[in-house]
Amino acid sequence: MNQLKRYFLLISVMLYGAIQSFAAEAKQRFPKPEFDTGYVQPHTTAPSPRYMLLQYFDVLVLLIVLSVVTWFVLKKRSRKGVFWTSVFSLLYFGFYREGCICSIGSIQNVVLGMVDPTYAIPFTALLFFLLPLIFSLFFGRTFCAGACPLGAIQDIVAIRPIELPKWIQKVLGLIPYLYLGLAVLYVATKSEFIICRYDPFVGLFRFDAPYNMLILGILFLAVGVFVARPYCRFFCPYGVLLGWMSKFSSRHMTITPAACIQCKLCSNSCPFGAIDEPVVETGKRRSNVNRLMTYFVLLPLWIGIGGFAGSMMHVPLSRFNQTVYLAEQIIEHPEVKNDPKNIDVRTFMSSGKSTEQLVQEADTIRRQFYWGGWLLGGFMGLVIGTSLINLSKFRKREDWEPNKTNCLSCGRCMDYCPVKKEE
Amino acid sequence: MNISKDDKIKLAQRIAWMAAGFALIMAVLLIANFAQTKLNKPIDNKTIPELVKRLSENPGDETLKTEIRAFDLMARKAYFTSQWQIRTGIYLMFLGVIISILAIRYILAAKSKLNEIDSVEKVNELDKLVAQKWVIYVGSGLIALALGSGFLASNSLKDYMVNENIAVQEEKPVETAVDPAIQEQASTPVDQAVPVAVPTTTENAVSSNVPAETNATVVPAATIAAKPAGLPTQAELKANYPFFRGPEGDGVAFQKSTPTDWNGAGGKNVIWKVKVPKAGFSSPIIWGNQLFVTGADAQSRVVYCYDKTTGKLLWEAAADNIEGSPAKMPKVTADTGLAAPTMATDGRAVFAIFATGDVIALDMSGKRLWARNLGVPDNHYGHGSSLIVYKDKLLIQYDTNKSGKLIALDTQTGTTAWETARNSKISWSSPILVNTGSRTEVILTTNPNVNGYDPQTGKELWNIACLSGEVGPSAGYAEGMVFAANEYAKLVGIKIGGGTPEIVWEADEFLPEVSSPMAVNGLLFIATTYGVLACYDAKTGTKNWSQEYGDAFYSSPVYADGKVYITDMTGKTHIVKASKDYQLIGTPELGEKAVCSPVFQDGRVYLRGMNNLYCLGK
Secondary structure (H helix, E strand, O other), X not given: OHHHHHHHHHHHHHHHHHHHHHHHHHHOOOOOOOOOOOOOOOOXXXXXXXXXXHHHHHHHHHHHHHHHHHHHHHHHOOHXXXXXXXXXXXXXXXHHXXXXXXXXXXXXXXXXXXXXXXXXXXXXXXXXXXXXXXHHHHHOOHHHXXXXXXXXXXXXHOOOOEOOOHHHHHHHOOHXXXXXXXXXXXXXXXXXXXXXXXXXOHHHHHOOOOHHHHHHHHHHHHHHOOOOOHHHHHOOHHHHHHHHHHHOOOOOOOOOOOOOOOOOOOOOOOOOOOEEOOEOOOOOHHHHHHHHHHHHHHHHHHHHHHHHHHHHOHHHHHOOOHHHHHHHHHHHXXXXXXXXXXXXXXXXXXXXXXXXXXXXXXXXXXXXXXXHHHHHHHHHHHHHHHHHHHHHOOOOEOOOEEOOOOOOOOOHHHHHOOOOOXX | OOOOHHHHHHHHHHHXXXXXXXXXXXXXXXXXXXHHHHHOOHHHOOHHHHHHHHHHHOOOOHXXXXXXXXXXXXXXXXXXXXXXXXXXXXXXXXXXXXXXXXXXXXXXXXXXXXXXXXXXXXXXXXXXXXXXXXXXXXXXXXXXXXXXXXXXXXXXXXXXXXXXXXXXXXXXXXXXXXXXXHHHHHHOOOOOOOOOOOOOEEOOOOOOOOOOOOEEOOOOHHHOOXXXXXXXXXXXXXXXXXXXXXXXXXXXXXXXXXXXXXXXXXXXXXXXXXXXXXXOOOOOEEEOOEEEEEEEOXXXXXXXXXXXXXXXXXXXXXXXXXXXXXXXXXXXXXXXXXXXXXXXXXXXXXXXXXXXXXXXXXXXXXXXXXXXXXXXXXXXXXXXXXXXXXXXXXXXXXXXXXXXXXXXXXXXXXXXXXXXXXXXXXXXXXXXXXEOOOOEEEXXXXXXXXXXXXXXXXXXXXXXXXXXXXXXXXXXXXXXXXXXXXXXXXXXXXXXXXXXXXXXXXXXXXXXXXXXXXXXOOEEEEEOOOOEEEEEEOOOOOEEEEEEOOOOOOOOOEEEOOEEEEEOOOOEEEEEEOOOXXXXXXXXXXXXXXXXXXXEEOOEEEEEOOOEEEEEOO
């Protein structure tokens, strides 16, 4: 295994250097050539949108894939079937559809549809958002197992997964909530679709990405060799929603098709740490209850302090908004007004707006971030508080069971169970 | 042929190694390519700039042009070949990585049906306690980080807004424009002017809407020409310098023997130099022996009249006690100030306008004829449009954030002769008068239109939507063609007269932000804020030449005696021959910053710097 690690480390370093060369060169653009022959530079054209029929075809494909993978998980109990379905999803939704449309990004369309009355959310985007959630509500996260191209590409490279200590999983598990909160905040302030902008794999699907994102995607894959599906587990904001739905799923997959025989063969099968072991309460019950009660009492405090801290972050957070960034740039560096290469400034200058108007607009947006910061911080406080409550709760468990929130329904554990389904 | 499982595994191992090796080789080649292009970037080829520099010294050298093109083509080829190599290399490397991963997966699957993960030792309750501890640590850390970054982050938007408000409260918006270093030059040996410090007298205004109290300095009557009767003739206007950018407001001065060599700091060819008491960006105007400029600060707005020959201050008149004039100065930026518009004169009176919306008419001895306030313009930089006179009408462009209009005031009484609403956004351009042969038009530029109006009635004659942004440059005109431009928009040549006006050509390579286009002898000159002076063929829009000087141009080019004068913001005046080929005549320096346009009269140049007014020549 050490040899493998060295091998991938080497490849990663090489990839880094090579891609850096590509990206570095990409920045060095030649100016437009000067022609004395009356040549007219062609206008930039935008690609036409995908035909509506084909958009619905994408929804149909998603529905079929979700149905097939659910069938493989629940009925056939076939890991191989799940794997090859995910390969299909990778090829179709990843490389053919170039990572767009995707359910993860559709969160932003839904939020924008809610906050902006002038924005009509495409029905196909709404379906991409809802279908996986509905399937999760009934059957668990089968979308993650076989329909998500981002999950599929990580699953393929998960060659030597290692198990992470629980505390690392818990701490890193806070990130998706933060990412989800930030994504909602930036959409609600009409600033940015950060999920799409910082999708680490879309550049690989398109063979074209900004330098940083390409490196990020490759690093995710390199890490994913040992830490299975790092993006899905520790970053994916949609995974938060799927986890919430899956928690209540009535027909979630089980490790064993019949009664567990306590053989423990499945105990080391899950690369995602999503199998809950049998537990019996240890330690003093009173101290356990006291701790739980303390966490309950502290929950409003976490929310309050978190909200205040979030509101304090409104200035740096709002700098990712283009209007705020532009206004600050013009205030702090007025000379940019004379920079013909600064496209943003040029666009602003040609709009006819004054700097004062721009600053006022930016200030309005910053105030939105102030209140959004309260909500985001409060949400994160709630997440931290409830994580502590969940960690101190005791629930007696006698068998090895998939954790419904975190289980990705990949089906690996099923292969380990010696109990076979009765035909 | 049956291949055993072991053989399959061995084959997969070889494929994995070969694919990995291939990917590694590609990675090494890509790194080598990167290193090579890093060391020798085609885009940084030093030869081309050197050749271009040589070409600027000898613009007609066709061999050099061909050589530059060949080098340019070679550099581009090298660049794009390098790009192709990198792209192809990346694809191949990815292919190697994918094959290697697939082979490894096959090997792992073939060797063992079930792959257990590398597990860690688990003690459920203890793990939970440790996890709780870490969640508390990280949660607290996140909160501390958020609080810390929040406290440290400076809100420049708030600071900006607060500062703007302070500027309004302190009523000193223009004082920031004064450079103390320049102020010290007021007592240089060449300063021959004697500031007039005389008691003020009370004059009664002619206009009924002007209050009784006005201030004007005593006028030495002998230096002032007698008021001529009737309206000024074309010959009179051309012999003087009555408006911004010359007798027709188009940047053409009908003057001969204009000087080309001076040095403001050293005193070379400086006939006189005076410090203008109050700051202002209005250019001088001249009628007879009198030269007029305006200056203003939060306390007062003043018209200054100087003896053109000696630089002696003849009189000054404050634009005060005007009904409707605001008690608190409007908010203006330092680079516009309260006295940016250039005055106008018809030889019978002089007219001035300030950022307060105050318009004042004074006779040639400084006696107030009338004054009125047009309403404080809602202008986020400050009103900047200069005045022009057509017969008995004073024409005022009044495009503000609230509305746009062109106003004509009766020069005798100040009453409104006509007022035309303009479908325009705020702009800072000045009106120019053009004679198309069949009629006289007043031309204005704004966002989005270039308009032609009848100066007698104010009726809009035509309009063409072609501009955008905050339009500062005024129009240029020559031989039936109007030229309009704005930065971030485009440069257009509009054919007017004889049919419907239409755009006959467009260009966008060099665009001015403040400086106005000037056309003469079939040539069009454009000066940009990034320091380029460009010459176009006025008929076709073909670029004849461009020259980069590096320092921004706010002033406008002026044609005089076969030469084009353009002063950059450092005070250097670039004098070039008005011809299809670039030919620099001289680059005399004022010795202080300048944004005003040069003015020509009787073989001399009058140029206003940030603080001082200069008469240059021999």
